[in-house]
Amino acid sequence: MAEKQRVVVVGAGFAGLQAVHGLKGANVEITLIDRRNHHLFQPLLYQVATTVLATSEIAWPIRHLFRDRKEVTTLLDEVVGIDRDSKQVMLRNSASVPYDKLILATGARHAYFGKDEWETFAPGLKTLEDATTIRRRVLLAFEQAELETDPQKQAALLTFTIIGAGPTGVEMAGIIAELAHSTLPREFRRIDTKKAVVLLVEAGPRVLPAFSEKLSDYARSALLKLGVTVRTGVPVTACDEDGIKIGEEAIACRTVIWAAGVQASPASKWLGVQGDRAGRVIVTKDLRVEGDPSIFVIGDTASVKWGEDNLVPGVAPAAKQQGDFAARAIRADLDGKPFNETFKYRHQGNLATVGKKVAVIEFGNFRLKGLLAWWIWGLAHIYFLIGTRSRLAVVWSWLWIYLSGLQSARLITQKETLRTPEQ
Structure with missing residues (x-):
């Protein structure tokens, strides 16, 4: 042998x-x-x-x-x-x-397009560590706002900015908006989480640029219905501990998420x-x-x-x-055999979800939007999950959220002190 x-x-x-x-x-x-x-x-x-x-x-x-x-x-x-x-x-x-x-x-x-110093203030999302960091910052922003007595600082804490309106940015904006406007209002006493601002910023002319213009417009409308503020056509020009600049406009916000490159x-x-x-x-x-x-x-x-x-x-x-x-x-x-094949990518379509009941799907000339698209999106993702236990766990989590409107994975598991303007 x-x-x-x-x-x-x-x-x-x-x-x-x-x-x-x-x-x-x-x-x-x-x-x-x-x-x-x-x-x-x-x-x-x-x-x-x-x-x-x-x-x-x-x-x-x-x-x-x-x-x-x-x-x-x-x-x-x-x-x-x-x-x-x-x-x-x-x-x-x-x-x-x-x-x-x-x-x-x-x-x-x-990638931060030459602005690597922004990563400290606007973490991206590629690893579990990234995800838990973002989750911690989002949840701590609400907790800190509950303690804050200064209206301007409180407003900054309740402003969440997502930079980049591809599928990840759109999906995150939709869920954070639902978290603030639907899940949390009954759990806080000093703040009204419905007043939270979720801002989605895209330097290009529209959200979900890989999709057709019709589905892109639909996704934007769905985001607006969820309470997301969408800004397109102007890039973010600055990002620091106090917030961001869109063009020359300064926006005070304490939680920024990078989904742009x-x-x-x-x-x-x-x-x-x-x-x-x-x-x-x-x-x-x-x-x-x-x-x-x-x-x-x-x-x-x-x-x-x-x-x-x-x-x-x-x-x-x-x-x-x-x-x-x-x-x-x-x-x-x-096997000592010649291999003369050329790799040819078989496109399986574009999928993106907007919140917990809306999605858009595009495969060639086939396009679908709304609740049915959301179910298809969910089934596609469940199919690719590894292991029966994982599939069942995700199905249960999604079903619970769909029926109750509650997101259960809201644990702050790592200590982090939010920066204040004085620090």
Whole structure:
């Protein structure tokens, strides 16, 4: 029997996990490396940030997922570089790992377009830590407002700004508005949470720019009905502890959430290749690094063409398709067969929800909006969740919220003192 090939997969997101699943039964030894010990269902991360779901309902230990795969070794560590000459992945806390095939699926982080200092005041949403930080700040803002006697400071505490009106921004704005206007009013005595201002800011001309203009307009109308203030066409020009500026207009707010842009991992620097504007590695038609057939780059880390003018979007279905493609290419290499396929992204449509009863769906010329779209959106997400227990937990949480209007995951679990203007 031929010696087993050493396959190293960096990143346990959708792309990395799909690649590992696709190599099941192949003559390989797999090392899966991630900085965290869990796989995260990112499409529902905003629901953790906005008190709808608990962290355990959208994340699963990586070791548990592959407990029956003896050929898979999981390492909790961080990649700091890649030696392509010796085929070694350099790690921060342990010895380097050799590879015959390398799959980089390291995802992306939020990008602040050259304003990295804004991150302190406007956290983005990519990890469980991000989600719990945002949830804590949202809940503490209401608690601090209950204690505040100065009307102006109280108003600033009750102003919540979301920067970026893609699906994440729209979804978060809708749920925070429902939290303030429907869930919390009976629970506070000194403040009227219905007076909270939820502000959604988009530099472009409309919300949900990836959707058709008709569905974009519908989503905006649905947000307005929920009490969200929508500002489009003017960018945020400043962000600090006191609030933001939209153009030259200063707005006092104590909770700002960033949902405006993403930046790829440092994979291009590790490889010594040129990245695109977002830092993504420009790959060949079969998702490999130019001139190095032993390295695949997939998911949000890769810049992959879709048609003439577009790139494959950074969504879960695209990542899973690329992971499966890379696994098939490696299998062909193992069998000594030529692999002449070109990766072709199969678009599965755009989905976004606005609050707990409204969604928009677009697949080619098929468009749907309203309550039925919301149910379809929910079923689609439940289908992709890992494990029966997680599906049942999420269904129960959503059903409880739908029937009662109450969001149950409203625990402040980490200590944080809100900044005041004097501090």
